[in-house]
Amino acid sequence: MYRKKQSTEDYLESILEAQKKHGSIRAVDLARFMNFSKTSVSIALKKLKEAGYVITDPKSGVIALTGEGLSLAEKTLEKHKLLTKIFIYLGIDPVEAEESACKIEHLLSDDAYA
Incomplete structure (x- = not known):
């Protein structure tokens, strides 16, 4: 449970920091920011979406934190x-x-x- 919480919080914190630094971000930007593979970020984003913490614009791929995620x-x-x-x-x-x-x-x- 701790690892899941840690991973979730690390990703959300990184999304927030990347958005503050770069404005809107996509999965590829987050992967670069965190120095993670695009595959790892895609898997994590899927889990964050399922948990209701993020949404992704289907056309642009821009990631946004939900109220709960923020x-x-x-x-x-x-x-x-x-x-x-x-x-x-x-x-x-x-x-x-x-x-x-x-x-x-x-x-x-x-x-x-x-």
């Missing part, structure tokens, strides 16, 4: 940024702080974060 992506990104800041404050190297935050953000419940 909410989860924003929460995950907030946790990530907060944890990174805390780790840096504690004297951890910024690169290591970023990597550790990415791992730990998925373990925090909404209640623990609130």
